[in-house]
Amino acid sequence: MLIRRETPADQATIHALHSDAFRREEGVTPVEAPLVDELRADGDLIDALSLVALRGGETVGHVCCSRARIGEDATASVGLGPLGVRPDHQTSGVGSALMHAVLGAADALGYGLVVLLGSPDYYARFGFVAASTLSIASPDPSWGKYFQARTLTGYKPTQTGAFAYAPAFSRI
Template identity: 80%
Template sequence: MLIRRETPADGPAIHTVHSEAFRREEGVTPVEAPLVDELRADGDLINPLSLVALHDGEVVGHVCCSRARLGEDEDTAVGLGPLGVLPAHQRSGVGSALMHAVLGAADAQGHGLVVLLGNPAYYSRFGFVRADTLSITPPDPAWRPHFQARTLAAYQPTQAGAFEYAPAFSRL
């Protein structure tokens, strides 16, 4: 398996990864697939933090981070997601490899926090904690149990407040 930054040619394969990974109903495109397309089109997808996993040259997984606002600050926190892996490659370490790679890249880019909405049982293994323990509030209070944050080297305790995803998330 190889992890690398996405290229423009990867767009259709990334769309397919999220369509298949999040499919709930046959014939219905899950929101995660067009979300990535919209983040990219809006210029909110952070290119060095949009990574693909390749197996035998085929894109089998994708993770991305997008611009976000935390309180009055737009530069310290990023929103992670979606993270998707083709069903045939799930439970084989692809998602974990993508998570480790994107967290390392976000840290190297100087971001203080990575924030996501997801399953605590899965994301806690990567150091994520409930965001409210860091005084970070979700856009929707109902998300609290699943709204998580991971501090990075540039984190400062003053990085707190209301978290706001890139506008494409609001259009879901």
């Protein structure tokens, strides 16, 4: 498996991948596919943190991070997601490989926190904890334990407060 940064030539494939990975109902495009497109169009998708996984030359997974804010700080954290893997490659390690790669890249870029909304059972293996334990408030209190954060090397305990995703998240 090869993991590399997204290129402009990958955009249509990434859209199709998220449509397939998150499809809940036939004929209905899941919100994750246009979300990536909107983050990119708004300039909030962080190029160095938009990664594709390739197997045999085919794109089988994608993960991205976008600009975010904790309190008044718009530089300390990123919002992760979506993380999508083609259905025929799920449970084969693609998602884990993408997570390790994007967390390592975010750390190398100096971010202090990665925040996401997802399954605690899945994301705990990557060091994610309920964001509330780090005094990070969710945009929606009903998210509870599913709103999670992972500290990185650049983390400072003062990075607390209300979390805000990039504007595209509120349009979905």
